[in-house]
Amino acid sequence: xxxxxxxxxxxxxxxxxxxxxxxxxxxxxxxxxxxxxxxxxxxxxxxxxxxxxxxxxxxxxxxxxxxxxxxxxxxxxxxxxxxxxxxxxxxxxxxxxxxxxxxxxxxxxxxxxxxxxxxxxxxxxxxxxxxxxxxxxxxxxxxxxxxxxxxxxxxxxxxxxxxxxxxxxxxxxxxxxxxxxxxxxxxxxxxxxxxxxxxxxxxxxxxxxxxxxxxxxxxxxxxxxxxxxxxxxxxxxxxxxxxxxxxxxxxxxxxxxxxxxxxxxxxxxxxxxxxxxxxxxxxxxxxxxxxxxxxxxxxxxxxxxxxxxxxxxxxxxxxxxxxxxxxxxxxxxxxxxxxxxxxxxxxxxxxxxxxxxxxxxxxxxxxxxxxxxxxxxxxxxxxxxxxxxxxxxxxxxxxxxxxxxxxxxxxxxxxxxxxxxxxxxxxxxxxxxxxxxxxxxxxxxxxxxxxxxxxxxxxxxxxxxxxxxxxxxxxxxxxxxxxxxxxxxxxxxxxxxxxxxxxxxxxxxxxxxxxxxxxxxxxxxxxxxxxxxxxxxxxxxxxxxxxxxxxxxxxxxxxxxxxxxxxxxxxxxxxxxxxxxxxxxxxxxxxxxxxxxxxxxxxxxxxxxxxxxxxxxxxxxxxxxxxxxxxxxxxxxxxxxxxxxxxxxxxxxxxxxxxxxxxxxxxxxxxxxxxxxxxxxxxxxxxxxxxxxxxxxx
Numbered sequence: 111x112x113x114x115x116x117x118x119x120x121x122x123x124x125x126x127x128x129x130x131x132x133x134x135x136x137x138x139x140x141x142x143x144x145x146x147x148x149x150x151x152x153x154x155x156x157x158x159x160x161x162x163x164x165x166x167x168x169x170x171x172x173x174x175x176x177x178x179x180x181x182x183x184x185x186x187x188x189x190x191x192x193x194x195x196x197x198x199x200x201x202x203x204x205x206x207x208x209x210x211x212x213x214x215x216x217x218x219x220x221x222x223x224x225x226x227x228x229x230x231x232x233x234x235x236x237x238x239x240x241x242x243x244x245x246x247x248x249x250x251x252x253x254x255x256x257x258x259x260x261x262x263x264x265x266x267x268x269x270x271x272x273x274x275x276x277x278x279x280x281x282x283x284x285x286x287x288x289x290x291x292x293x294x295x296x297x298x299x300x301x302x303x304x305x306x307x308x309x310x311x312x313x314x315x316x317x318x319x320x321x322x323x324x325x326x327x328x329x330x331x332x333x334x335x336x337x338x339x340x341x342x343x344x345x346x347x348x349x350x351x352x353x354x355x356x357x358x359x360x361x362x363x364x365x366x367x368x369x370x371x372x373x374x375x376x377x378x379x380x381x382x383x384x385x386x387x388x389x390x391x392x393x394x395x396x397x398x399x400x401x402x403x404x405x406x407x408x409x410x411x412x413x414x415x416x417x418x419x420x421x422x423x424x425x426x427x428x429x430x431x432x433x434x435x436x437x438x439x440x441x442x443x444x445x446x447x448x449x450x451x452x453x454x455x456x457x458x459x460x461x462x463x464x465x466x467x468x469x470x471x472x473x474x475x476x477x478x479x480x481x482x483x484x485x486x487x488x489x490x491x492x493x494x495x496x497x498x499x500x501x502x503x504x505x506x507x508x509x510x511x512x513x514x515x516x517x518x519x520x521x522x523x524x525x526x527x528x529x530x531x532x533x534x535x536x537x538x539x540x541x542x543x544x545x546x547x548x549x550x551x552x553x554x555x556x557x558x559x560x561x562x563x564x565x566x567x568x569x570x571x572x573x574x575x576x577x578x579x580x581x582x583x584x585x586x587x588x589x590x591x592x593x594x595x596x597x598x599x600x601x602x603x604x605x606x607x608x609x610x611x612x613x614x615x616x617x618x619x620x621x622x623x624x625x626x627x628x629x630x631x632x633x634x635x636x637x638x639x640x641x642x643x644x645x646x647x648x649x650x651x652x653x654x655x656x657x658x659x660x661x662x663x664x665x666x667x668x669x670x671x672x673x674x675x676x677x678x679x680x681x682x683x684x685x686x687x688x689x690x691x692x693x694x695x696x697x698x699x700x701x702x703x704x705x706x707x708x709x710x711x712x713x714x715x716x717x718x719x720x721x722x723x724x725x726x727x728x729x730x731x732x733x734x735x736x737x738x739x740x741x742x743x744x745x746x747x748x749x750x751x752x753x754x755x756x757x758x759x760x761x762x763x764x765x766x767x768x769x770x771x772x773x774x775x776x777x778x779x780x781x782x783x784x785x786x787x788x789x790x791x792x793x794x795x796x797x798x799x800x801x802x803x804x805x806x807x808x
Contacts, residue, residue, distance in 0.1 A: 138558040143562075271322070299332050416475060449468075582599065591683050600630065611643070687721075699719050749794045
């Protein structure tokens with residue numbers, strides 16, 4: 111069937127839906143070998159996606175021009191860090207590099223500054239990392255952590271230094287300095303910093319904050335915040351505000367040298383459970399504790415795993431909890447006690463601004479507050495499935511949308527580990543799948559469509575999809591009204607995939623009503639789809655609306671729905687297809703010998719011709735989406751075909767053979783008095799087709 115262009119028709123939609131996070135791109139990443147795992151992700155100001163992970167593979171792709179193009183040799187299957195930079199779409203690998211020595215080198219976090227330089231911290235058992243000249247620590251004897259800075263093009267290692275311990279989380283300020291939180295040697299606590307002088311008796315696992323300068327050659331300070339003890343404490347998240355104050359969150363145990371709290375703390379005492387969460391705020395020099403509080407009801411176990419700052423100075427933090435002593439605030443996502451939580455706190459207040467439980471059961475990560483409209487994004491694993499991403503409205507923590515990873519996906523060995531926002535409306539997830547298949551999460555245009563090994567890294571994009579209908583038009587007339595069994599085109603935004611998809615035929619031989627994640631619904635009934643893209647969908651109005659004066663049209667893409675659009679209906683809305691697809695000019699007419707009618711190939715008087723139309727109303731029977739080779743449905747409404755000023759004798763009126771239901775064929779005899787290029791008219795139930803269509807007769 112010929113492609114049909116549709117004139118713009120002013121049937122307008124006035125409102126947009128709020129959006130739903132859905133997967134819009136996914137790829138595996140890695141080379142041959144035992145394991146490839148992505149553990150951290152960041153997005154630069156141009157939208158490029160930076161992934162950090164570790165691998166045992168020698169064949170990681172794209173390392174040709176990188177500063178370390180080959181994996182370091184060491185003991186069998188030693189692990190090296192990899193850093194990979196993808197284009198904003200994720201489809202193009204801009205570069206990737208190894209980073210490591212002869213031992214195991216594993217990243218814990220990655221960040222990017224305004225200039226596009228990339229920072230990574232991690233753990234190392236290698237004594238031969240490629241430490242740069244003048245590095246803060248050139249030897250691993252002081253600990254088993256490292257920090258590195260890499261140029262935006264991946265070709266230069268700006269600095270690499272060992273750290274005096276392990277960094278768990280970090281943040282970069284506007285000057286390129288790294289505030290790294292972790293467990294560091296107390297021997298390097300700097301004069302004037304919090305915790306100096308250090309108490310004489312300390313255990314392992316304390317909480318430290320170190321400010322590494324922009325060249326990696328020294329530190330501005332190393333502060334000991336506290337928390338050392340028999341079981342120790344752990345930092346999990348770091349953030350920085352507009353004034354340069356640094357926030358550190360984590361968990362501490364009952365047998366600790368306490369993390370300090372301030373007089374205006376939300377909670378001044380440990381919970382006496384096995385773990386209590388904490389949040390502290392430190393000034394940019396590391397010399398003043400500006401705020402400190404515990405979090406966790408009495409006798410409960412609580413871990414703070416994520417911390418995000420809002421522009422108004424409030425703190426959003428989340429983690430794990432086992433209590434029924436807290437009450438969710440009105441309108442919150444989940445009121446019933448559950449293994450996870452998220453809370454909003456204004457430092458200095460003695461009560462939480464908002465609190466909600468979260469239905470997670472294990473790993474939790476946060477991508478922070480961002481995108482439009484502004485939302486808080488939290489990801490976590492589930493006991494019954496591989497994971498879930500939720501968007502919460504701020505500040506009330508009510509649910510905006512959620513996306514659960516497919517339940518059919520194997521859960522063993524799967525883990526989404528980190529996430530990063532990509533404004534204005536996307537979120538990138540990275541993790542490990544091993545062994546499993548990500549199925550539909552992997553795109554047809556993926557950079558790597560299949561894993562190179564049973565343990566593969568992955569990169570998945572979720573996008574806030576908000577389908578919006580701008581206008582609709584008839585595929586033949588370009589005007590309203592509309593009718594049952596009529597071909598139409600719907601225009602708008604985010605209606606379907608960026609890569610257009612044509613007609614798909616199902617196992618029953620009919621045109622499918624789901625195409626590349628798009629559905630078109632009329633009063634909830636799905637319509638056959640002939641074409642779908644982000645800006646246009648062609649569909650057939652279902653037979654079920656026959657007899658109605660209007661219908662509610664909704665376009666759904668990947669589960670997200672447009673606002674309903676009221677469409678006026680008529681018993682018929684006839685339109686004759688034309689050669690140009692414009693709705694006017696030479697009609698799409700076949701002469702008796704099946705040649706295409708035209709002024710240079712006119713039909714003879716007395717011969718029969720076939721013309722094609724849509725909008726003739728329901729046929730008998732009326733079957734949505736079917737393609738008929740026999741037993742053709744016939745027209746039910748009275749109709750006239752005019753050639754010039756004369757009505758033509760109609761031999762057949764009904765479904766066009768071998769074309770989708772909704773395309774009608776009329777076989778008529780050319781009147782004896784007809785000659786020349788004449789108007790061709792179709793009248794159905796007294797309703798005239800669009801004028802301006804012609805037929806050539808000799």
